[in-house]
Amino acid sequence: MNLSRRHFLVLMPAAAIAWKAVLAGTPEQAENYKLSEHWWGMLIDVPKCIGCGNCVRACAAENDVPDGYFRTWVERYHVSDENMTNPEVISPDGGKEGFPVAKEDAEKYFFVPKMCNHCSDSPCTQVCPVGATFVTPDGVVLIDPKYCLGCAYCVQACPYGCRYIHPEKKVADKCTLCYHRITKGLTTACCESCPTGARQLVDLKNPKDPIHEFLKTHNVQVLKPQMATGAKAFYNGLDGSVR
């Protein structure tokens, strides 16, 4: 029967391709850095923030963030006694060059640094139609610029407004948690340049990280917990008026 020979000829290249695909799936081993040993996040200590804008400038310098776009920015909240649920929020140029002087008027003022929350159940990665954005095995939300189409679904999906379309590359861009630094044992550029320690990189899989003790002993929140994003930017001393 020549039918079996035809099937044989058909199946041989198919089996070869399938075997190649299996071989390609073998994970590569990165030197010294193991993806499975880390689960990164950020601690933001709101009462320590002085609104100097060092983090915004450092982030722009480290990551070549174009002018007018921000991977991290600082907001100044002004909460009046009469209208506590409707605060006045300003962020001139992302807080890059600081803030106008707030006059003493006995009302509540504070600074809130914002950045990608590196959610573990991230809404932005779920909407990507091409698999260009993802949560890495060590808990960082990244964008593959070679795969991104620039459709901006993820920009709309992020409840924290942390993504933008890069004006020159025309692909989505966002905080990488300085992935190129943290995988080399450095801290992020924003943490490195924060003069008051208001931002701290945390590794939740490291049992020696002081974050574990901090989370036990402080009133720590994440932004928009009702959205169940699994956010990993932990805010200490966060005011209820922060959106």
Place this chain on the structure above:
Amino acid sequence: MSAFKDAGHLFRFAGLFVLAFIIFLVVRHYVVPRSFGQYGHYRGAAISEIAARPVKFAGHETCETCHSDVLDVKSKGKHAHVNCEACHGPLAKHAEDPSAVTPVKPDTAVLCARCHTATAAKPKGFPQVDPADHSNGVPCETCHQPHSPAIDGSTASATGGAK
């Protein structure tokens, strides 16, 4: 075999499907990157590509390997926990080749004011001054050494306009 007697056209048609499937597999093999699906529904190699981007801030440990004299001064003062590049800016290139890139000394009039200008929005315990009122235009470093800003032998109450 009588069941397949007049079924030749069906086999030819099925053969077309098999051929199309093989072409699909071959095209997919060349179009889809090798590392796609390595960790999930994305290109696994993107992780190492992003991790390979160059570093601009060297990190204070790198600075301290050479500038241990500054570290000694700084670690005793109020600015002990302010990292070098928080004021001096990104200097990984200087760390790689100290002679090729020489850092510019920051202008204290801008630098100090960024953090220490008094505003109601800052935490109450943080040292803040009105720069114009505090020094009448005298540069900050005339009295305060940035690496250890407390003035020797004085207390906070003796410092003019300081809060």
